[in-house]
Amino acid sequence: MPEKPKKIRCAVYTRKSVEDEGGRKDFNSNDAQREAGEAYIASQKGNGWICLPNKYDDYGYSGGNMNRPGLQQLLADAENGLIDVIVVYKIDRLSRSICDFAELSKKFDEWGISFSSVTQEINTSTSAGRMMLNILMTFASFERDLIKERVSMKMAASRRKGKWVGGSVPMGYKVVNKKLVIEPKDATIIRRIFQRFIEIQSPKLIAAELNHDNVKTRQGKIWDTGHIYRILENHTYVGEVKYKDTICEGEQEAIVDLEVWNRSREILSANNRVPDQTKKNEIVAPLKGILKCGHCGCAMMPTYTKKNGKQYFYYLCAKDDKRAEPDCPVHQVSAGEIERTVKEQMKKLLQSPTITTHLAQILNLTGREITDAFQETFWKEISPGEMNRLVRLLIERVVIYEDKLSVELKSSGVESLIEEVSNAEE
Numbered sequence: 001m002p003e004k005p006k007k008i009r010c011a012v013y014t015r016k017s018v019e020d021e022g023g024r025k026d027f028n029s030n031d032a033q034r035e036a037g038e039a040y041i042a043s044q045k046g047n048g049w050i051c052l053p054n055k056y057d058d059y060g061y062s063g064g065n066m067n068r069p070g071l072q073q074l075l076a077d078a079e080n081g082l083i084d085v086i087v088v089y090k091i092d093r094l095s096r097s098i099c100d101f102a103e104l105s106k107k108f109d110e111w112g113i114s115f116s117s118v119t120q121e122i123n124t125s126t127s128a129g130r131m132m133l134n135i136l137m138t139f140a141s142f143e144r145d146l147i148k149e150r151v152s153m154k155m156a157a158s159r160r161k162g163k164w165v166g167g168s169v170p171m172g173y174k175v176v177n178k179k180l181v182i183e184p185k186d187a188t189i190i191r192r193i194f195q196r197f198i199e200i201q202s203p204k205l206i207a208a209e210l211n212h213d214n215v216k217t218r219q220g221k222i223w224d225t226g227h228i229y230r231i232l233e234n235h236t237y238v239g240e241v242k243y244k245d246t247i248c249e250g251e252q253e254a255i256v257d258l259e260v261w262n263r264s265r266e267i268l269s270a271n272n273r274v275p276d277q278t279k280k281n282e283i284v285a286p287l288k289g290i291l292k293c294g295h296c297g298c299a300m301m302p303t304y305t306k307k308n309g310k311q312y313f314y315y316l317c318a319k320d321d322k323r324a325e326p327d328c329p330v331h332q333v334s335a336g337e338i339e340r341t342v343k344e345q346m347k348k349l350l351q352s353p354t355i356t357t358h359l360a361q362i363l364n365l366t367g368r369e370i371t372d373a374f375q376e377t378f379w380k381e382i383s384p385g386e387m388n389r390l391v392r393l394l395i396e397r398v399v400i401y402e403d404k405l406s407v408e409l410k411s412s413g414v415e416s417l418i419e420e421v422s423n424a425e426e
Contacts, residue, residue: 006048007050008085013086015094016030033088063092079111086116089117090118182255190256194237195260285313290396291315291338291398291399293318296319300317314333329402330401342395394409
């Protein structure tokens, strides 16, 4: 009596790039792939093939990467020794990337797993089969790149015609029948931003005004200068569409008049946000003249060194630098580390209850509003030049020792800050 063939556990993997509009209840591409895979496994019953009941399906996922839940579950079960053969309808269902497929093939070899395509005769156990696999993967990758090019060309053509092609919807608009339509309430905020920018030319003050009036961004967040700049530079609001370096007339109705837009562009051009390179040394050394060496009683001078084409900034003890044999225990300190420490001290100062109370009284705001104003967003967005000025306004002296750091605040620093804020509000 002939010996029964060893059971070979087969898993069917299916994938389709586009999610079904009507859901997954109806018979779809994945179902067709699975049906073909199960039939192929049944035809190999004489060789001991059996189909595992587990379903490894991905709906609406591209074959260009491996970040797919169904595939990841398949790989996990394969690594745990639960699968002997992986069956796909076509190899591009598994991956369209040559690099990803090479990585998968390496893993399959390590785990002792083979795979088979229903529509393509591939046997990965032979050199000829591997060569054929590489050829097919090359064409699959080419097809993926061709699809990307066609989609990109179609989007470019649509943008040049002024059509909305998707993406983040600008505040002030909503999408109706795949077209941008003005949303009156938010459009009023957009017009306010442009008008106030022409009047006061300060995105920071505009953001402060909106936050004071409890006006939120489209995402329900507080305003910052980045939000204001992005709105002021968005051609959508004047009825245009920007594609790369080309400006085209858009289908959408303009929210901002052309005269207002042109005037805001003039102001933006005059107030270029790119820092003056002649002030570079001043920007990168905010502690110059403030940082002292606690051991030698002298200034710590800003300097830098280059290594492998990269600049490293630090503060150096002035007296120790002149000595033939350095003996200062401080000697030098990383500019980034010491400046971050001083910044943390200022954050604590501006968030202290006493300062919060003073600012709240002068600006006619609540303590919570003042506290929120000096949260992480403020410190992340503050420019190097503004940070430099804030340090000089609040810090009298920073003395560094071998094992500690002393920060001395200016007694008049907080009063000066409050006075500046008060004058800005008037």
